[in-house]
Amino acid sequence: KKDPKIQELTYAGVVVDSKGKPIIGAEVSTWNGLRGGQSQTQKRTRTSREGRFQFKMKSTELAHDSHLVVTAKGYGPDWEKMSQFGYQKSKLTLVKDDVPIEGRVLDLEGKPIAGVTVEVHRISKMPRGQDLGPWIKRKVEIRRRGRYLNEGGLLSLWSEALGKRPITKTDRNGRFRLSGFGRDRVVRFFIQSNEIQHVRGWAVTRNGPEKGY
Numbered sequence: 001k002k003d004p005k006i007q008e009l010t011y012a013g014v015v016v017d018s019k020g021k022p023i024i025g026a027e028v029s030t031w032n033g034l035r036g037g038q039s040q041t042q043k044r045t046r047t048s049r050e051g052r053f054q055f056k057m058k059s060t061e062l063a064h065d066s067h068l069v070v071t072a073k074g075y076g077p078d079w080e081k082m083s084q085f086g087y088q089k090s091k092l093t094l095v096k097d098d099v100p101i102e103g104r105v106l107d108l109e110g111k112p113i114a115g116v117t118v119e120v121h122r123i124s125k126m127p128r129g130q131d132l133g134p135w136i137k138r139k140v141e142i143r144r145r146g147r148y149l150n151e152g153g154l155l156s157l158w159s160e161a162l163g164k165r166p167i168t169k170t171d172r173n174g175r176f177r178l179s180g181f182g183r184d185r186v187v188r189f190f191i192q193s194n195e196i197q198h199v200r201g202w203a204v205t206r207n208g209p210e211k212g213y
Helices: 133-144
Strands: 008-017 027-035 038-046 052-058 067-071 078-081 088-094 101-104 117-125 155-158 167-169 175-178 186-193 196-204
Touching: 008 067, 027 052, 038 052, 067 088, 078 088, 078 155, 117 175, 167 175
Parallel strands: 008 088
Antiparallel strands: 008 052, 027 038, 027 067, 067 078, 101 175, 117 155, 117 167, 117 186, 186 196
């Protein structure tokens, strides 16, 4: 006998690129946040030749912070919060993964530090595909007044939702490179080592001033 409290929910949608063309074979997953330090990610389906997807899940599988996450090779991810009632029709847009994050870690004397861990914690984007430019301008203005906007005004996702947290180490020249986020994303990362003070930073995956904003 079926439990009337357990409902079958339907989620459907389409996945396209920045030009509106359907993306075939994109992986569609659900993410229910972190529970006991473990990422609750469940692969659901892949998109069809028309870029469409549909899947069903029980209401008991849904958490208050569940997200629909879509990924595909060569693109950054897209995501949105899931409706608690199902019957959600989504349109998700994957942007090209062609703007990596590159940096260099130096000591106070300007010498490179090798073997430092660089770990991504959160990825953020503008709501409804809006341009990131105005947010960056506001961020710069607020910092000039000695305040921090952080990810305020953005839709953020913990990096564990992508399957595993992106992480790398600096090479012998102190350089590091991270990718997989797509254009116009705000990435929060930590730089840490037993030999240096831990540093938290933000990077924007778009062309901008060489020394940052």
